[in-house]
Amino acid sequence: MIKGAFQTVLSIIIILFIIAAVSFSGIKISDQNLFDKDELKSESLIYLMSLENHHLSRLIPNYQKTSVVEAVIKFITSINLKDQRSLLISEISGLENYNSTIFVAGRGTDFTNLPIETPPHHEMRNTQSDHDGNHEQKENIQNIEGEGKIYIYHSHNRESFLPVLDGVKNPNLAHDPDKNVTLLGKRLSDNLREKGIQTIVDTTDIYGVLMKRGLKYPSSYNVSREFVQAFLKENDRIQMMFDIHRDARPKKVTTTTINQLSYARLFFVVGVSHPNYEENLKFAKTLNHELEKKYPGISRGVFGKSSKEGNGVYNQDLLAHSVIIEVGGYENNMEELNRTIDALSGVISDYYWQEAKEVQK
Template sequence: MRRPNHYSHAFTVSKSNVQSIFMVAVALIVGTFLIIAMLTTADNTHRFSSSVLHDWTKEAQSDWFIHLLGVENRYYLDAMQDTSTPSLTTTVIELATNMNLNDPRTFLGREIPGFSGFDNTLVIAGQGTDFTNMAMESPPPSEEHQYEQPETDGGEREGTVDDDPPEIADEEPIIHLLHSHSRESFLPEIEGDDPNNQEINIVQVGNYLADQFREYGLPVEVSDHDIQQKLNERGWDYSQSYEMSREILEEDIEKHDELEFFFDLHRDSVEREHSTATINEEVYARTFFVIGEDHPDYEQNLEMATEIHHRLEERWPGLSRGVMTSGGAGVDGVYNQDLSPNSMTIEFGGVDNTFEEVYRSADAVAEVIQEYIYEELER
């Protein structure tokens, strides 16, 4: 009489257990990679906030979030052209490696020097704006222009402003205008081909914009410091421009208690084809709004920039190039905007624009911002 073969049954159970153990091991490995990715992408200076969650999930497919919401509310799925479920494998790879299979920038950014400059997020793209022509930081001034430059004739040019702008007496300023890259200039307005001029530069745009705000009854403080000269005096690098301008900001904030709205004015580095628009048969230098996302409350700054962009586009379609956020390695990522929720960086035109074109845009920006400010003050 043959004995029952218990070994066959034992082998079957053992194989099932091995499969279960293997799946658990895979899940643990994937989970470990996810935890490591989240821990290494979070800045130590950040508290647990919506901005941190944004950093952890920004590489994941947005379709997954919509599908998760669609489980509870089918209207989300009805609005999608493609209702198929996104690939789970692709999503896991993106979360674990911070590489988006649909975005080659995530593969190349860590390998090619300077490529990280394209890592900024284009929140709102204006007409003709894409990743190839987003706002770019101006390069540092060439060595021969870092120190004292010969004085210019300072003659009146078309579109320039008075040296003695009207002042509003007995009123504390509520608007602060700053120029962290104070020597950014415009090639048609200067001699030579180095767009970093000590005398004729973006500071004149700030003075002009301040005059427009004063015409609307808004008191303004303009910081017309030569930041580059201050950097030279301390032996600081050009990349420390925002550290220098922060000292100025903090001093002015301590001096003027009523300061509430802060605008850092810059000139973009893009060519004329991207920085110029013809609207109602008039030529404008286009604007770009930049928000630093490396501080916890940047969403408030982004909300203001988005609102100003939309208001500009309603009246002057094509004037705004859009809104973008900037952060991560290789950039400042804060731009002193953590000092106030009503703070943003405004790029006026590019290296090939004229003061006349820039001032025309400043008129439009002043009209829109003053309305926004008065609405905020009435709340």
């Protein structure tokens, strides 16, 4: 008890010292730093309180062992001495985009090679498709047979790959209205159909809709949400949803070799800015685990993104079995991409039929 009281007094003295030092230096501590509801700050505060009341430690069973000084610094300054990124995030504009949560780290995955999302360059080639962006949804859905159980769509439908774009070498121009990630969605759909699973692939030109409405690229998910909600309203039997993208990392990050064959690596993105994201996360982790068992190294992992780094929801609040899958990067060719889609198809099929068995039981 005496030791705990001493630690508590020491922590209070340190806090007062830091506040005094900041006050005399003229630096302001923002309300956001003091009262941010960020999980790290909450855990730091609970940790300090648990030094006096040990029962509170049960609220943070997974909290890393740390010192009183480290906990105080985390609470006051948002700096985590065990994470160097926190020293720079508040000072360098845009660095907060690298604050993704790595739920499952794939082979070689760390904070130096997190996924990158880039909008189309202003010099991107345009075609007649650009003027047709605001079609009705039913005119943009292809490969529909009966009542589909799996819905595949593309919020960033024009993300493309340099090897399929004639004469294009600039990664910033790896976007195209025709040759793009929708090719992967169609292949995934075709593969699942061959395995007896009805699917619907939505090739709505989301970027075309953005252009027509005068919206910026970050609004892509708001627009795709309109189409997804409208579709789900009339199709209540959908069991899974996949939003297929590609990353903007170079080939050395987005490619691996398995059994002497080259595969585009993929990863899963879970939006954590809605109450039920744990269901999406469980789904993503299961698919990731099964993929890694059969194709070691094919996945870069499972990442969580909040509204601080992007949309933060990604339509995943609409269905428990919903996730973003980013396949390859701008330098991957179709052979590599197709091999990965084929591998993914097998895992999704196994999951689907296993779920069907559980329902029958």
